[in-house]
Amino acid sequence: MEERTEIENLGEFGLIEYLTRNIELHNAGTILGVGDDAAVIDHFGKQTVISTDMLVEGIHFDLMYTPLKHLGYKSVVVNLSDIYAMNAVPTHITMSLAFSNRFSLEALNEFYEGVYAACERYKVDLIGGDTSSSKKGFVISVTAIGEVAPDQYVKRSTAQKGDLLCVSGDLGAAYLGLTLLEREKQIFLENPKVQPDLENQTYIIGRQLKPEARQDIIEFLAEKEIRPTSMMDVSDGLSSEILHICKQSNVGCVLYEEKLPIHDQSRSMAMQFGLDPTACALSGGEDYELLFTMKQEDYDKITLNEEIAVIGYITEADQGSHIITRSGNKHQITAQGWNAFK
Amino acid sequence: MEERTEIENLGEFGLIEYLTRNIELHNAGTILGVGDDAAVIDHFGKQTVISTDMLVEGIHFDLMYTPLKHLGYKSVVVNLSDIYAMNAVPTHITMSLAFSNRFSLEALNEFYEGVYAACERYKVDLIGGDTSSSKKGFVISVTAIGEVAPDQYVKRSTAQKGDLLCVSGDLGAAYLGLTLLEREKQIFLENPKVQPDLENQTYIIGRQLKPEARQDIIEFLAEKEIRPTSMMDVSDGLSSEILHICKQSNVGCVLYEEKLPIHDQSRSMAMQFGLDPTACALSGGEDYELLFTMKQEDYDKITLNEEIAVIGYITEADQGSHIITRSGNKHQITAQGWNAFK
Known part of the structure; x- marks a missing residue:
């Protein structure tokens, strides 16, 4: 009988790694x-x-x-x-x-x-x-x-110990917008006469339906002559992206819960849904913010930019990847958010 | 009530023209x-x-x-x-x-x-x-x-009166391969015990299932220093592609039925199916051959290349686009092949 391996066992990244393992480049x-x-x-x-x-x-x-x-x-x-x-x-x-x-x-x-x-x-x-x-x-x-410009591109694999871990904008709003839209859809399907009340939720719904790409951050970094040591965008969720950078750069990291940028509307909507705002920020996805690392000496150049938050720093690989909660506890970061998420 | 226009009324090319009518270029x-x-x-x-x-x-x-x-x-x-x-x-x-x-x-x-x-x-x-x-x-x-190389690309819109109309390889085989595979599929669906007999049809089936791109023709033209005056690949069918070149170049053409390159296996399979081999060559599609026009003075350079057939020539736009049949009749070329196809 022919072998059959389910793709879900590998996940998207495992699948890509598997399918591209033998790539030969000709050019x-x-x-x-x-x-x-x-x-x-x-x-x-x-x-x-x-x-x-x-x-x-x-x-x-x-x-x-x-x-x-x-x-x-x-x-x-x-x-x-x-x-x-x-x-x-x-x-x-x-x-x-x-x-x-x-x-x-x-x-x-x-x-x-x-x-x-x-x-x-x-x-x-x-x-x-x-x-x-x-x-x-x-x-x-x-x-x-x-x-x-030649060799000015920034990869995921070049973060170094001691670098600051930064993220633009705020996190979790797109996921909460989606959660809200899904809830209103269910209500509508059950009773088409009920009109959705989304008026006070324009921020999180806008983040889900009409995201923007952070051109302004790239321009700001260029203007300040900051070259990130590594960078990627946040599409799958912050913790998943942080783990990509750590794995590909062969480093670890420490992340602070209290530093995570979360919009007030996201925070209150998370509460309404009985969700932890931090878990939404870590695992929500579709934020399309930029996650990047930079040298500590560039710190002074970004302090006045309210669109950039320093959320942690890079460590050696054997230190692992952790988040320090508000209460001072230390949890390992997993691709689904940290363990407390479960 | 909202307006609703069916897309099939426009066809693919009409649709693309419509959707891109207001494109503004920034770069x-x-x-x-x-x-x-x-x-x-x-x-x-x-x-x-x-x-x-x-x-x-x-x-x-x-x-x-x-x-x-x-x-x-x-x-x-x-x-x-x-x-x-x-x-x-x-x-x-x-x-x-x-x-x-x-x-x-x-x-x-x-x-x-x-x-x-x-x-x-x-x-x-x-x-x-x-x-x-x-x-x-x-x-x-x-x-x-x-x-x-700078400005060496060849468009569809630059054919000129008097140019020779050329095509690589042969035409219609991929369509006949598809027709055969569809027939065998129907037979199989009706009686799964009947095994398909495709052994003598490897050429047309190969043309359908595993086409090649004509890298060799591009290399040959470069080597002979022939720059086509216009070019496109044959994916939708020869007559459809010829009409694209004529429309975009604002020219007409004369095509000779007897010059159309058709493989022996295609010809005999067309006969078996009761199809006109010429109609298959004109309207079949998926040949992935190159259709191009070139200056008459380049003719001597291609005569020894058996993979290139001169099938007609370019005229002024007001002459229209026609095919001269073996019997000497003149038909207008339409996107579905010439009228006799119907």
Whole structure:
């Protein structure tokens, strides 16, 4: 009988590692391949940065509460976020779509309005794509292309002991926005006469439906001549991303619960749902903030920027990766948040 | 009531034209955007060529008769074909997949074996991608990146009156291979005990399941210092592609039925199916041959290359686009083949 291994046993990252274990590179210009936010290609001096993401209906988005225009915007932004996370500037995107005949031209048009709004906001050009039918559901695949000055790209694997661990913006809001939308959807499905009351929750819903990529942080770092020692964007959740940096850089870290930037609206919504705000910040995902490490001597340059929080520091690998809670307890960081999350 | 326009009323090309009608470009480096086989970006001297394609289960392939390894190979090749069609050399690809839990790790592995075989054969590097779940079905999105010397890329829109119309290889075989596989599938579904007899049909089945991109033609043209005046690859069918070149170049053409390159196996299989071999060559699609125009003075340089057929010539736009049949009749070329096809 043929062997059958379930993919869920490996997880996405295990799967990627497995499938790419035998990759052979043929082109001298391939500077960085699979395994970071984006790949880097040398083009006679200037370097090209490339990243790709796929969004699948029913897995990544629910059209019941996702306006198509927001979806178009978000599908561009999440890809640009990967380019910024390389310390690069996005310049172009391609976009391929598959959709069933339940989508009208007006619906597609609305989606593209969001795409073009994101292109305008971030000054990137849509240069190609493919449109195709699907039997069922909507699939969006975007490839983003950017550029970076020679060897100025920042990888995940170069954090060093003593570096400060920093994150932009705030965390957990997108997850709480999603939780709220899912709850309102259930209420609506049970009783279509009840109108959702989302008025006081515009921040967390906006973070879920219309995230932005942190172009401003990359510009700020360049202006202050701070080159992060490692960087990635927060798409799967802070603790998962921290563990990527630690594993790929072969370092450990200490993280302080009290330093985690959490918006007031996130905190109160978490309480309403009976969730721990810290757990939401650690494991929520879809924040599209930048997580980076930098040399301690650069600390003075960032103190006035309220959009950057120092949340911990890098240690040697054998120290492991830990979070110190407000009460002073020490927990190991796991990809699902720290253990207390369970 | 909201307006609702069915997308099928526009067709794929009408749809792309409609959705991209208001594109604004922000980057001076964007040399060529939507509307050709690939886009072109300037990167300080060298030019980068980018193309993307999406393959959807049930629309573009049927896993009942498509081995996963072949599918992996083909999904790379069809993208490389677009890069060659720009007179460029592919160097890198990214690949995003969405698949349901009916796919095991072994199945994905087989798919990637095909991907890597194509990367090896064409010396391109897989540098990134995304793997994701789907509720149902398998979706593959590939972006191919290539390079071309400054301004040596070849567009669809630059054919001129008097140019020769040429095509590589032979036409119609992939369509006949598909027709045969579909027939055998029906026979199998009706009576699973009947084993398909495909032994004498390896050529047409190979053309459907494992096409190749015409790297050799691009190399030959470079070696002979022939720069095509326009070029594209034959993915939708010869007549559809010819009409693209004529429309975008604002020219007409004359095509000779007797000059169309058709493989003996295609011809005999067409007869068996009661199909006109010429109609298959004109409308079949998925040949991944190169259709190009060139100056008459280059004719002597190609006469010894049996892989290139001169099939007609370019006229002024007001002459229209016609095919001269073996019997000397003149028919207008339509996107579904010439009228006699119906």
